[in-house]
Amino acid sequence: MKIFLSVLCALCGYGFLAPAQAAGLDQLKAFLDTNLSARGVFTQTVIARSGKKPQQSAGIFALQRPGKFRWSYEKPYKALLVSDGVKLWSYDPDLNQVAVKKLGTAFGASPAALLAGQDLDKNFELKEGAAADGLEFVEATPRGGDASFERVKIGFAANRPASMEIHDSFGQVTVLRFTRFETNPVLAPGLFRFVAPAGADVVGD
Numbered sequence: 001m002k003i004f005l006s007v008l009c010a011l012c013g014y015g016f017l018a019p020a021q022a023a024g025l026d027q028l029k030a031f032l033d034t035n036l037s038a039r040g041v042f043t044q045t046v047i048a049r050s051g052k053k054p055q056q057s058a059g060i061f062a063l064q065r066p067g068k069f070r071w072s073y074e075k076p077y078k079a080l081l082v083s084d085g086v087k088l089w090s091y092d093p094d095l096n097q098v099a100v101k102k103l104g105t106a107f108g109a110s111p112a113a114l115l116a117g118q119d120l121d122k123n124f125e126l127k128e129g130a131a132a133d134g135l136e137f138v139e140a141t142p143r144g145g146d147a148s149f150e151r152v153k154i155g156f157a158a159n160r161p162a163s164m165e166i167h168d169s170f171g172q173v174t175v176l177r178f179t180r181f182e183t184n185p186v187l188a189p190g191l192f193r194f195v196a197p198a199g200a201d202v203v204g205d
Contacts, residue, residue: 024128024138027156031115034159037064037187041180044073049171063116067103068192082194087205089194098196100204114140114154115161129153135162 022030039062046055059073067085072078080091083103090099113123120126122143129137135155142149148168155163160183164176196202 022136022159024131024136024154024156025126027136027159028114028126028138028154030159031156031161032065032120035065035183037062037184039063039182039185039187040178043177043179045175045177047173047175062187062191064187064192065116067116069112069116070191080194082192084192084194089196091194091196091200096197096200098194098200098202100202102205114152 039060041058041060043056043058048054057073057077058075059071061072062070067083069081069083071081073080078093080089080093082089082091086103088101088103091097114120120140124140124142127139129139131137133155135157138154138156140152140154150167150169152167153163153165154161155165160181162178166174166176168174
């Protein structure tokens with residue numbers, strides 16, 4: 001959960017194109033040009049540098065550009081991340097605790113900003129990655145030395161992200177894959193607002 005407070009959600013996509021599909025950077029641009037919202041289902045695998053058993057989780061997400069998202073972990077434990085584009089709420093139901101922080105400039109250099117933000121060239125160095133498994137990849141490295149991760153690989157098919165692989169500075173890798181995708185749905189504004197439950201311990205901004 002901790003790593004994803006910095007990296008947040010992503011979008012998804014699937015379906016493989018014929019061999020003539022566009023390169024990764026072209027697909028990233030096409031995705032951002034044609035999609036303002038999305039929702040779907042994800043799986044997440046966190047692989048530690050030590051090689052211990054990977055941590056796996058699954059849930060649902062919704063996204064509205066720029067900067068709004070809802071990332072809900074459903075299995076094996078519940079947790080919720082919500083952003084209204086200004087603040088980020090992180091809710092742990094087991095502890096009944098809410099952490100609140102301003103997105104600020106840190107969001108611009110996060111992996112979430114690759115799909116939910118803007119000004120990519122300002123915040124990232126982007127380059128083509130090697131194609132693999134029917135996907136075209138983009139590799140993104142944050143500009144500046146204060147990011148919580150070292151690099152991100154995003155796999156595209158049909159002008160949609162199909163996977164995201166996040167490498168942090170501790171040697172940990174978080175892999176996101178998506179099993180259902182809906183492009184440009186009409187999303188209720190309430191999805192991106194959060195009200196702390198009664199009795200919850202609220203910390204932060």
